[in-house]
Amino acid sequence: MYSSALLKNLLAYGKIIIRNKHKPTHWSVQRKKIHPVDKALNHFDDFYKQVFSYNWPSIRRGLLGKQKYVAVINNYGDVEETIAKLENQGALNMRTLFHLEKGYIQEKYEENKRVRYLEKIWKMEKQMDNKFQEENNTPEKPDSKQVKEYSLEASLRNADIDSSRLVDGDSREMAPILAQFLPATKIKGKEDWIPESQHYQYYNKDPNINVVIEKQHDFHFPEHLNAYCYEQSNYSDFELPKKGITGVYNYYLMDGGSVLPILALDLKPGNKVLDMCASPGGKSYLALQTLYPEYLVCNDVSYSRVSRIFKVLEEYLYDLNERWIKPNRLKVTNSDGRSISENNFDRILVDVPCTTDRHSVIENENNIFKPGRIKERLQLPELQCALLVQALKLVCEGGVVVYSTCSLSPIQNDGVVYMALKQVWEETKLEFIVKDLSPALAQIRSVFKLADQNLMKYGNLVIPFVSQNYGPTYFCKLERIK
Secondary structure, three states: OOOHHHHHHHHHOOOOOOOOOOOOOOHHHHHHOOOHHHHHHHHHHHHHHHHHHHHHHHHHHHHHOOOOEEEEEOOOOOHHHHHHHHHHOOOEEHHHHHHHHHHHHHHHHHHHHHHHHHHHHHHHHHHHHHHHHHHOOOOOOOOHHHHHHHOHHHHOOOOOOOOOOOOOOOOOOOHHHHHOOOOHHHOOOHHHOOOHHHOOOOOOOOOOOOOEEEEOOOOOOOOOOOEEEOOOOOOOOOOOOOEOOOOOEOEEEEEHHHHHHHHHHOOOOOOEEEEOOOOOOHHHHHHHHOOOOOEEEEEEOOHHHHHHHHHHHHHHOOOHHHHHHOOOOEEEEEOOHHHOOOOOEEEEEEEOOOOOHHHHOOOOOOOOOOHHHHHHHHOHHHHHHHHHHHHHHHEEEEEEEEEEEOOOOOHHHHHHHHHHHHHHHHHOOOOEEEEEOOOHHHHHOOOOOEOOHHHOOOOEEEOOOHHHOOOOEEEEEEEEOO
16 A cells, blocks of 8 residues: 555556546447346357258348338328339239249149159050050160150140149148048148157147148239339338328338238238237238228227327328227227237237347347346246237137237247137137148248248248348237138
8 A cells, every 4th residue: 555645646647547437328338238138149149040050140130131121002092103103113022923934833833743744654655555565575675766756745745724623732722632541640631740859849830720721822912012123132211101181101211021911911902901910000001001900909908009000000091090099990999918808809909028039139138038127028928828819709600810029039939829729729619720821932032032831831931031031030820700
């Protein structure tokens, strides 16, 4: 220890440097502090690397990179002028892209089918020729020129093929017939699913539960739903929306992945629709832009969330009270989704609270990885399951429930779907099938990047990718059949 006199002398000659501590808000102090975004990223690095393996680094870059948005045209604004402006700026209509891709797929399918048929016929012809030669003891090969000009193979190259009597193995009507000739253990397609024991053991399969999965080969993109996007690797930003002559904004900016759960709902004219966890209101807005729902309920659990829904509706629907709320076309409710009693809905969207992965690695504000929200985060799957179970009980027979999250977690995605189906099977006599949308989603590959379907059991997952940076968005379609 220095004496006070010596300390003064040393200070006077500059021999001792005293460093004051920085304030808690100083950048150097903040850098050393572990923030919620750091905790989230560490958690995802540890967890998702096991799930996505060598694909995780590219997904990680997407999560941390610039998010892409789509502009959903407001049918109650200046529609034609807005569409023309966006197209002049290079934006593309998502519906047009889907239809083009669907046409390419169909064309390729027909071409490959024709080739397979011709190859099959050629093999049959060769077998018959070989058999004929063996029976008549004529091993000599026929003249090659003659085969080329007069063979059945040559005559069939440009022939019209009648496929009207071919058996379609994916047809629901043909399934019972085919099952009569094939052992159930040999049916094609079973080998594509990962066994429960290898599915990270997120949930245990009850042998008494039989989850029926049915493929869906197409989905309807409503004619009046216009969502504009930029092509792959085009990172252009949309301008902020402006109000038109009706006093409402001309388009709504949102993550492109949010469009897919609405398409999965397969809305029809006159549908009675429930958006169970609707805040901030983007997906409710999407549903209304199809012009199909006759009645839409937008619900959320807190007053602040309901206020956000009202704000969106007021900005995009003119004369909200007179044209929408009073005629009972639209209702906004403030309740816990688990206690909703109104039922007999044709379509229900369950876009549950989740870890919101992209937000969690970018924003510290309202981050679920904050120390004070640990219990809330750990209880998410339980809450998600309860919300989905309630939705399954409220939908009418023949109706559709779509479960969705903005998380990459298999626990919050496929795991919750399985737990909900198990609970409904145990507590009710309701029956549901899971619609496998993978065949239908082939047409979206020019816009979205999807996770390997071998990682999924029930739903589909849009994953962030630098050139197609939407999502993450998980969605699963469930149809009540009884």
